[in-house]
Amino acid sequence: MAETDSTPRIRRAAEIAYESVELAEGLQKGVLLGDEQGTPNFNMRRFVLEPGARVPRHTNEVEHEQFVVEGEYEVGIGEETHTVSAGDSLLIPAGVEHWYRNDSDRQGSFLCVVPKDDDQITVRE
Numbered sequence: 001m002a003e004t005d006s007t008p009r010i011r012r013a014a015e016i017a018y019e020s021v022e023l024a025e026g027l028q029k030g031v032l033l034g035d036e037q038g039t040p041n042f043n044m045r046r047f048v049l050e051p052g053a054r055v056p057r058h059t060n061e062v063e064h065e066q067f068v069v070e071g072e073y074e075v076g077i078g079e080e081t082h083t084v085s086a087g088d089s090l091l092i093p094a095g096v097e098h099w100y101r102n103d104s105d106r107q108g109s110f111l112c113v114v115p116k117d118d119d120q121i122t123v124r125e
Contacts, residue, residue, distance in 0.1 A: 009033065009038065011033065016030040016032060016046070017030060018046075018048065023055060023056065023058070023121065024053060024054055024055040024056065026050035026052055027047060027048070027049060027050070027053050027100075028048040029045055029047050030048075031044075031045050032045060039116070041115065042115055043113070043116060044111060044112070045112045046069070046110070048109045049100060049102040049108040050107055051107065052102065052103070053100070054099075054100070054101050054102075055099055056099060056123050056124070056125045057076065057099040057123070057125045058097065058123045058124055059098075059124065060092075060095075060119050061094055061095065061117070061118065061119050061120050062114050062117050063091065063092065064091075064098075064114055065089070065092075065113045065114075066089065066091075066110045066111060066113075067110060067111045068084050068087065068088045068110045069110055069111060070106075070107065070108060071102065071104060071106050072085040072086075072104055072106075072108065073100060074101045075098065076099040077090070077096060078096055078098075090110075099125075
């Protein structure tokens, strides 16, 4: 874990840089709060799923807690497929296979909070 302090932080939307994620075409990630802001226990990220984006089936070694900000898209968790939309929340336990697919013509996005533990992504397809 990174060194942390107890200074409160506010980050403005204009400060967030989004980068393409190698795992999937049409997927971008912005770190909202992380090591650079001195977060002690969790990282908060925002992922953007462009229309047509597909994230392959994969696992992570840490849990994911997500909140859908905009759009409607499909999420596979384990053997089940769920259509999610703005306002929905998800818990994806560590080690559970999951995937995302945005077949709509609108952008989807979600906040993702993860513990600061070491994580390894294993692509399953």
